[in-house]
Amino acid sequence: MKSLNKTLFLVCLFIYSFGYSQQPTDCIDAITVCGNSNVSLDVNGIGTQELSGSNTCSSQENNSIWLKVTTVNSGTLAFTLTPDSNAITEDYDFFIFGPNVSCGNIGQAIRCSTTNPQAANQGNNLTGLSATASDTAEGPGVDGNSFVSAINVSAGDSYYIVIDRPVGNSPFSIDWTGTAQFSEPPTSAAFNANQIAIENCDLTSPFDDGITSFNLEENTPTIIGGQNNVTITYHETESDANINTNALLSPYTNLTNPQTIYSRLTNTITNCYTIVPFELIIGTGPAINAPSDYQVCDDASDGSNTNGQSFFYLPNKNTEIGGANTSDFTFSYHPTTIDASNNTNVLADNYYNTTPDLQTVFVRVENVSNPGCVSTIALNLIVNEAIITNDSSLFQCDEDGSIDGFTIFNLDEAFDDLTAGFTDRNIVFYPDAISALSQTNAINSLGYSNISNPQTITAVVTNPNTNCFATATLTLEVSTTSISNYDAAPVCDDADSEDGLNTFNLSDFSADILIGLPADLTINYYENYNDALLEQNQLPNNYTNTVPYNQTIYVRVEDNNACYGINQVTLTIIPLPQIEDDQTLFYCLNNYPETINLTAGNTDDILNNYTYSWNTSETTTSIDVNTIDSYTVTVTNSLGCSKVKTITVTPSNIATINDILVVDSTIDENQVTVLTSGEGDYEFELIDFLGESTGFQDSNVFNNISPGFYTVNVKDVKNDCGTVNQQLSVIGFPLFFTPNNDGENDFWQIYGASNQFQPNSTIQIFDRYGKLLKEFTALNTGWDGTFNGLPMPTNDYWFIVKLEDGRVYKNHFTLKR
Known part of the structure; x- marks a missing residue:
């Protein structure tokens, strides 16, 4: 027997689709609790509602589970129920029926607790039977502390315990704390x-x-x-x-x-x-590996190297399929997967494929110690195309400084001949057939020095996609013919760049280089000797030199792909004369017939090393001109290279003042516009009668000008050809006057009129009713504020000004006393 001080774990109280008869939510399906039972159930809901009216705790089933306990000794039945979640909202209730009642006639609960731990302000959410509690029922809600008194039980008594969860979703565990004991469950006799x-x-x-x-x-x-x-x-x-x-x-x-x-x-x-x-475990046969495709190359062993058929030694794949311990397995090969499963139609070890190019067979693998377990897997048999090759020859010039029949070869030059034109091939060169067979002493194809003349080496041609290969021979032969160096005619530098780099048509040199040589030779150009020797990096026909002003390239002459000779070609570019850039000069037309000097402007040498040709037919380093035009001078050095400079002479001139427009308005809001003509660029300045200047400005318009007399100055800033000036006046009138004989503003008169400007202008003064009070000219003293010798009162008065140039002004002013 086991003490009841054990924990019963009831977990996974989640929703599943089980019928009520399959759930311990009803009395008839109650779980029997034993000494060390660990019970795991998928339960939810209430099954048949069996608690209505059967307890004094005012509750019924919500999410319930029924347990049945039978004691084997007398003592106390007590427990503590602990939700997995310690959240105070997890609320568990319980109800106990017995002793020795039957389902369908359980009677009234002898113990129950429906206290809500959150409503009762408990510090935890535990509930159960306790030896320290005295009540037999408590709840619902705030009533009680979730624990009721333990039960005194006798040996052989049985009880039903209903655990119910009205609120929450947490599983729970039960710790049995009484002295009563339960029966032991059976145990498994298996070790593990x-x-x-x-x-x-x-x-x-x-x-x-x-x-x-x-x-x-x-x-x-x-x-x-x-x-x-x-x-x-x-x-x-x-x-x-x-x-x-x-x-x-x-x-x-x-x-x-x-x-x-x-x-x-x-x-x-x-x-x-x-x-x-x-x-329950299914042994699906030995653990095997998927084999790679079994590939061979087509050959003539069966009489044809183009029929896509050959021999395959199938046991070669055993280790790849079965791994290191192949002795633990038996292998057999079959034409179909059914044959492999049934172990029928076993193929011969040295199998000759019946389907050309690609055939799939199936491998059966059995464990020797357990032959009933079988694994099968597919294996592809592939016959790759045979490699086609041609023997070839290379001829090279003996241009290494010693005419001895030994030089350097670029073996890759024979690639197309050796591979019969197939581009998806790799070639490895060997000094002889024995080295090729053992794949030792491979030769570097770029820059190989022959050891005899002629010499035969072996080329192994491989298709990298299939690894099929074949051999061919390459004969190396050194020619002892030669050609002479060639100096190309010097050319002048390009005027647009002047960097010592020009584009040459190399074919222009070929005819001269081939003079005196046999017919039908071909010619190619290279940037350095090694490229020419190895026939790599051939230069284009239109070649731009990379070394400024002087560069040596190399020409290779061949006779039907046999090197005839290699030598130097010198490219020379002559620098152009160094002169100043094109210029633009200005000539003041008002200074005619004075002249200005134009010069070629050499910067790199003494003037006598050049000749000069102007478009004026002059041949000196400089000329004097007084005509607006475009002048060019061609400067030529002693090597015949020329450069042209253009000097453009543009006009400038002193300004002509065509008109001065004055817009008169109020006392300080007048506008003056100076209208000019001429070839120059002009700035404008106003100076008043006190000598104060507005300063020179680009605009010919002056705003906010006070009435009075001014001098306008217009100067040329394009070529400083001079300044012109003219006087002007701005008409205005005072807004008020004070005729009190204090010497200030005692008379009312317009401004800007004089003997020189508007002298015959007339002014008329009127009162507010239109009565003429005074008429006078612009040269008079003005109105003293009287009429017929009597002073006029403070008031607004009107005037009409008729200027000599025909303009008329009407406005009013104020007389103040």
């Missing part, structure tokens, strides 16, 4: 789960789906051992095993691979049980 795992080979067609049949009962003796009064059943789910429903029969066909089966060991006297899980 591996001992009772059942492993079968996949012996039912199809053989590779991981599904076959099992005899579950073969585990019964191992699990029960020597225990009496114990029965065993097998189930697909742990829930079925706990509830003891849907027992499996043998032979049983598995659903998945692997699959867990749950065995239930039940004591037929106490109904205590234990769940013992074990695995």
Whole structure:
């Protein structure tokens, strides 16, 4: 027996689609609690409502589970229920019926607690039976502290405990704290789960789906051992095993691979049980590796190297498929997957493919120690195309400074001949056929020095996609003919760049280089000697030199791909005269017939080393001109290279003042516009009668000018050809006057009129009713504020000004006293 001071774990109280009859939510399906039971259930809901009116705690089933306990000794029944979540909102209730009642006639609960821990302000959400509690029922809501008194039990008494969760979703655990004891459940006699795992080979067609049949009962003796009064059943789910429903029969066909089966060991006297899980495992045969394609090259061993058929030694793939321990397996090869599964139509080890180019066969692998378990896999047999090659020759010039028949070759020059024109090929060169066979002493194809003249070497031509290869011979021969160096005619530098770099048409040199040589020779150019020798990096026909002013390139002459000779070609570029850039000069037309000097402007040498030609037919280094025009001078050095300079003479001139427009308005808001003409660029200045200047400005308009007399100055800034000036006046009138004989503003008169400007202008003064009070000219003193010798009062007065140039002004002013 075990003490009741044990923990019963009830987990996974989540929603699943089980029928009520399959759930421990009803009395009839109550879980029997045993000494060391660990129960895991998928439960939810209430099943049949069995608590209505059966308790004094005012509650019923919400999410419930029924437990049945039977004691084997007298003592106290007590427990503590602990939700997995410590949230105070997790609310568990319980109800206890007994002793020795039956389902359908459970009577009234002898203990119950429906206290809500949050409403009762508890510090935790625990509940249960306690030896320190005195009440037998409490709740609902705020009533109680969730614990009621323990029960004194006798040996053999049985009780039903209903655990209910009205609020929350957390699982829970129970800790048994009383002195009463429960019956022990059966135990598994197996040492571990591996001992009772059942492993079968996949012996039912199809053989590779991981599904076959099992005899579950073969585990019964191992699990029960020597225990009496114990029965065993097998189930697909742990829930079925706990509830003891849907027992499996043998032979049983598995659903998945692997699959867990749950065995239930039940004591037929106490109904205590234990769940013992074990695995059903399908052995699908040996663990093998997918083989790479088995590729061979077509050859003439069967009489044809183009029929896509050859011999394959199939056991060569055993190690790749089975790994290092091939002795643990047996291998056989078959034309179809059915043959491989049934072990029929075994192919010969040295197999000659019947389908050209590509044929798939199937490999059967059995474990020697367990021949019933078989693995099969596909293997592709591929016959790759044979390699076609041609023998070839290379001829090279003996241009290394010693005419001895030894020089350097670029073996890649023979690539197209050796490969019969196929571009997807690799070539490795060897000094002889023996080295080629052993793949030793490979030759560097670029820059190989021959050791005899002529010399024959071996080329191994490979298709890198299939690794098929064939050999060919390459004969190396050195020519001792030669050609002379050639100096190309010097050319003048390009005037647009003057960087010593020009583009040469190299074919222009070929005719001169080939003079005196045999006919039908070909010629190519290279930037350096090594490129010419190895025939790499050939220069284009239109070549721009890379070394300024003087560069040596190399020409290679060939006779039907045999080198005839290599030598130097010198390219020379003559610098142009260094003179100043084009210029623009200005000539003041008002200074005519004075002249200005134009010069070629040499910067790199003494003037006598050049000749000069002006478009004026003059041949001196400089000329004097007084005509607006464009002048060019061609400067030529002693080597005949010329450069042209252009000097443009543009006009400038002193300004002509065509008119001065004055817009008169109020006292300080007048505008003056100076209208000019001429070839220059002009600036404008106003100077008043006191000598104060506005300063020179680009605009010919002056704003906010006070009435009075001014001098306008206009100067040429294009070529400083001079300044012109003219006087002007701005008409205005005062807004008020004070005729009090204090010497200031005693008379009213217009401004800007004089003997020189508007002298015959007339002014008329009127009162507000239009009566003429005074008429006078611009040269008079003005109005003194009287009429017929009597002073006029303070008021506004009107005037009309008729200027000599015809303009008329009407406005008013104020007389103040």
